[in-house]
Amino acid sequence: MAASxxxxxxxxxxxxxVRLIASLVAVVIVVHAVFTFFEAxxxxxxxxxxxxxxxxxxxxxxxxxxPSDPRVGETVNAAIAALVWVVVGNLVSRLLVKLAP
Numbered sequence: 001m002a003a004s005x006x007x008x009x010x011x012x013x014x015x016x017x018v019r020l021i022a023s024l025v026a027v028v029i030v031v032h033a034v035f036t037f038f039e040a041x042x043x044x045x046x047x048x049x050x051x052x053x054x055x056x057x058x059x060x061x062x063x064x065x066x067p068s069d070p071r072v073g074e075t076v077n078a079a080i081a082a083l084v085w086v087v088v089g090n091l092v093s094r095l096l097v098k099l100a101p
Contacts, residue, residue, distance in 0.1 A: 004101050011100035015093040022089020026082040028053045033078035036071060054078055057085070 032050035040047045055062075058081030067073045 007101040011096050015096035018096065019089050019093040022085045022092075025053065025057050026085040026089075029058045029078050029082040029085065032058075033075045033082070036078065037075040039071065054081070058082070060084070 028050055032047075032054040035047045035050055042048065042051065058078060061077040061081040061084070063073075064077045064080060065073050067076070
């Protein structure tokens with residue numbers, strides 16, 4: 001009985017960590033989208049770090065949409081990547097909770 005509660009608690013903790021990490025990645029990608037939309041200085045360390053996260057963890061939506069304004073295209077594509085991170089993070093989190101003993 002006690003081992004089952006410990007297992008359930010461990011799964012719940014891991015599920016919360018997955019949701020938190022996915023949300024943090026999404027926030028950084030949204031920050032990159034805002035930086036891109038308002039044409040922030042790409043030489044700035046914060047802007048560069050956000051762009052690196054977008055490139056490494058949001059690669060699956062690069063050039064998904066290509067409107068005439070590339071700034072709008074990158075903003076929309078980054079926003080979609082952030083949304084995917086949130087949705088997938090929540091789905092994986094819920095799955096982990098359901099798999100708990």
